[in-house]
Amino acid sequence: MFIFVILGLLVCTEAQGISAGTPVFVLKGEDLLLNVTKAVVLGKFDDFSWKCNKSNIVRFTFNDKGASPHYTGRIEFPENNFSVKLKNLQEADSGVYTAVVMKDSGDETEAKYSVKVQDRASLPLLTVSSVSESSSSCSFTVTCSSQDSHINSTFTCDTRTCSQEGGERSEGIPDTFLQVYQSSGSIICNHSNHVSWTNDTNTIKDVCHQQDDPEGLSVCLVKTCVFSVGLIIMVSAVITVHLMEKLNKNK
Structure with a gap:
C-alpha cells in the first residue's frame, strides 16, 4: 500500500512539472530563445503558434508567419524551424510560453516554458x-x-x-x-x-x-622582543670592550 502511495505522489509531481512547463530564469534586458526540439511539419490547413499566457505571440501557417504587434521589433526567427528569439525581455514578459500546433483533430502542445524575468540583485x-x-x-x-x-x-x-x-x-x-x-x-x-x-x-x-595575528603574537610584541634583544647585545658588547681594556692595562 505504501509503495502505491509513493508512486502516486511521484506521478502527480511529474504531471505538475509538465503542466507548469520547464522553468527558465532570464536577466532583465536579455534575450530568450524559445526552442522547439522536435521536428514539426505543418499540413496545408494546420497552424503553429507561440503563446504567452494563452495570448498569441507569433503564428505560422503553411506558407507564412506573423508576429503580434506587441512584439514588433522584439522577435527574431534564428533558424528554419519554429523556434523564435524574444529580444530585451522585461519583468512584464514573465509568464507561461507554449508552442501549440492547431489541427482539425485537436491542438498539440510541442513545448512549454515557465519564464521568470528578474532584475539584478540589489547591493545588500x-x-x-x-x-x-x-x-x-x-x-x-x-x-x-x-x-x-x-x-x-x-x-x-x-x-x-x-x-x-x-x-x-x-x-x-x-x-x-x-x-x-x-x-x-x-x-x-x-x-x-x-x-x-x-x-x-x-x-x-x-x-x-x-x-590580527593568527599565531597569537601581536606586531607590537614582536617589535618589543626585537628591541630588547638588540639592547642586550649592545650592552654586552660595551661591557666586553670595557673588560678587555681593563685586562690590557693590567698586563
Whole structure:
C-alpha cells in the first residue's frame, strides 16, 4: 500500500512539472530563445503558434508567419524551424510560453516554458553590532539586509578560528535570497536571485583584534622582543670592550 502511495505522489509531481512547463530564469534586458526540439511539419490547413499566457505571440501557417504587434521589433526567427528569439525581455514578459500546433483533430502542445524575468540583485548592507571582547575571544552580531529582507548572525572568534550561529539562507520576495557567512578572514553578506548576485563584506580583524595575528603574537610584541634583544647585545658588547681594556692595562 505504501509503495502505491509513493508512486502516486511521484506521478502527480511529474504531471505538475509538465503542466507548469520547464522553468527558465532570464536577466532583465536579455534575450530568450524559445526552442522547439522536435521536428514539426505543418499540413496545408494546420497552424503553429507561440503563446504567452494563452495570448498569441507569433503564428505560422503553411506558407507564412506573423508576429503580434506587441512584439514588433522584439522577435527574431534564428533558424528554419519554429523556434523564435524574444529580444530585451522585461519583468512584464514573465509568464507561461507554449508552442501549440492547431489541427482539425485537436491542438498539440510541442513545448512549454515557465519564464521568470528578474532584475539584478540589489547591493545588500552588512552592519556589525554588539561587539564583546576579552583577552582571548571576541563575540559580535552582524545584520545582512536588502530592500526586502534581513537576517542576523552571531560570530565568536579566538586567535585562530570563528564559529557562527544563525545566518541561514532566507527568502525575501520570491526567488531572492540572503545569506551571511565567513570566508578567508571576512564576513560576507550575499544577496542573490536566479540570474545574479552581489555582496557586502567586512574583515574580521577590523572587528576582533584577537584575529590580527593568527599565531597569537601581536606586531607590537614582536617589535618589543626585537628591541630588547638588540639592547642586550649592545650592552654586552660595551661591557666586553670595557673588560678587555681593563685586562690590557693590567698586563
